[in-house]
Amino acid sequence: MAKYVVKRLVLMVFTLFVITTICFMLIRILPRELPTDKVLQQVILARWEALGYNEPLLTQYGIYLKNIFTELDFGTSWYISFRTPALEVLTSKILPTVMVNLGSLFVAIPIGILTGCFAAIKKNTWIDSFISTMVIVFISVPSYVYAFLVQYFLYFKLDLIPVTVYSLADAGGSWFTWKMIHSMIGPIIALSFGEIAGLCRFTRAELTETLTSDYMLLARTKGLTRAQATIRHALKNAMVPILPMIIGSFIAIMSGSMIIEKIFAIPGVGQLYIMSINLFDYDIFMLDTIFYTFIGLLGGIVTDLSYGFIDPRIRMGER
């Protein structure tokens, strides 16, 4: 097990390194934009010279890696937030993204699993076909359509959640005030539809499989009621693949949904990414790339490893 973990981690670091290298090269050779202000131009050009942006590409990459390992310095933001370390800019954006996505997970997990179980228990009845149809619809409809629907019905027609937070101070100086959470309800609902549907479909598939297995027959034969057998045996086994999926999505909440962040103007990681492209802030773009890659790889590894922790029968690393 330990050997497998180490092997996966080494592979992950290797993959991350390769991707970082390629992306660094592709991003650094892009032409850089300068502001129109002459004084600012001079300042930025001088800084770039000092930071080695005019060296050969490989030297630049060496400097970049050295800075990361010695000072945790991922470059500097030049346009989004002038001369702020890129890492600082990114970390300030993670919290809003995480809060919104965590909120939607907290909504989606109970509803998704419950409806999934319900559909599985009532398999081949009208309830099951109704839920399955809804799942297909909710999975297929793009997330931005939900955002529009939420905006239209909750904000525009019913006037329910018209809270706009202009700044952190406006919300009471903290990310955890009531006003802030109130303003997040819209995006949380918009994000939840797809997640509920995905989780429901997965739960239904797993539970229908466990409900028809032999140990369920044994459980019923030895005298357990249907409810007892389902909760004690079928549900437990069905959870084996579901839990890793949930754990994986807890990792993925950090990268968030770009389109929802754009529609609801959430100052999160996704919005930062789009801003960095539009403003040609390439150090931020580079860091965002590393961040997304890292989260993606980490999510995969954690999901795989959690199978082994949840169900010891699954031996990791075996073919």
Add this chain to the structure above:
Amino acid sequence: MTNNNEYKSIPQEKFAFVNEGERLTDKQFDDKPIGYFKDAWIRFRKNKASVVATVIIICIILFAFLAPLFNTRYDSRFMDTYYAKKGPRSIALYNLGVDGGVERDYSEKGLIMSLAVGIGAEDWDDHDATLQEGLESKYQPILEIGEGIVSLDALKKEKVTYPGYVDTYLDVGFLYRSVEQAEYQRIVAFEEETGLKVLYPLIENNEYTPDPNNANYWYKMVKNQPVTIDETGDVDKLYYEDLVNGVPLEDNYKRDAEGNVKYYEYTGGGTAETAQYKIRVLYYNYYIYQNGFEPSYLFGTDSQGYDLMLRLAGAIQLSLFVAVCVSAINFVIGALYGSTEGYYGGAIDLTMERISDILAGVPFIVVATLFQIHLSAKVGAIPSLLFAFVLTGWIGTASRVRTQFYRFKNQEFVMAARTLGANDRRIIWKHIFPNSLGTIITSVALVIPSVIFTESMLSYLGIVKLGTAAQTSVGTLLSDASGIWTNYPHLMIVPAITISLLMICFNLFGNGLRDAFNPSLRGVED
């Protein structure tokens, strides 16, 4: 129960030879054998949801390709900025009584301003048109007016709002245009030929005009309030009630010394051909003069003034083109890569797996962005989007093919083929690959909705810029609508419904294919 003893003694003559003198052969099959694909097709046909989805997909595709063909008057580049963001309006339906109006609340001044368009359209021949004439006019934008509702505004002042039902195309009203003299002559000729009134008298620029650039203020106003002025010069405020009681709006037309209204004004230019005339036109008729037909947009117009139906048809074509290209290329690369991995295994498999692992680790959004920045200037936005999709898109297909190859490559039929001397290529393509075809087709079909979604998302976010004069994408349509669609719902509803329908149908279609091709579902159907 019959007793066997009954048959103990059967007379010999009762026995006869079966088929005496005939050759005994196997019976021929009455029906044709059912192959793999036919079998799948039979199962697919039984799946009603998938069949319906397929029909809807075919309808949408037909719409996307036939809508531009049936519209012979103009193509997707046709635009009219004055009729931008207008709702659906169809002349054919208009004559049947479907007017395509929208509900709108009016203040009293706004109501008079809109009513004045219709009144002004009848007011040209030097007689003062009354409200009744205006309401009956073909060019009256307000189709219905409700009773005034009295409410208190923020300053606790009473204000009256009138719920109205308005044709937004006619609501554009009058506009000033600057034309050459020859064009002016053409308009006059057009007026005589068709009997439609395009040119209307110019408006005097005096103290009764609040905004000299607004061609709709043809009646006298003081401080935005319509007024009447009698011979002694007394200014009398005019209210909606007065209009209802038959008091006409007092026109403010530009007149020459004899008191005749002026239809044009010389504004510059030297020779007779290049002389510029300022004219005031009723835009609805001016549109007919310019294009030869009345404005008729079944889905309305988009935020820039293009016909939404044609733009949407183009956008669906683009989405389908990208999706079909991507799934076809993915199919080829994935099949080649996956079969090589799966068949040879060992070190080749390991190396190729590492490569695809690394590629799979790159976030797609980063790939799309980098391809756009680096390539879109050289090869265009759509090809660079295709490259981005293809770079990592084949990995899923390849790993499915690989799994199928691992499943089949050690089975007896492969061993038999090998024993008979078949080479690797023949074993891969003739023996193993057809067995995994069902799985691959399913995965290729399910690539289509995900590509459609991703393409619309990227263009919505502005990472891929697909909006040009000739074509646009669903994402661009939606992002153009994003700030303003609560006022113009059709801008959002039409593309959003279309893409949702496409996604649902393609997913159902893919699921149907999966169920049809997956033999493990045989017999479970009920």
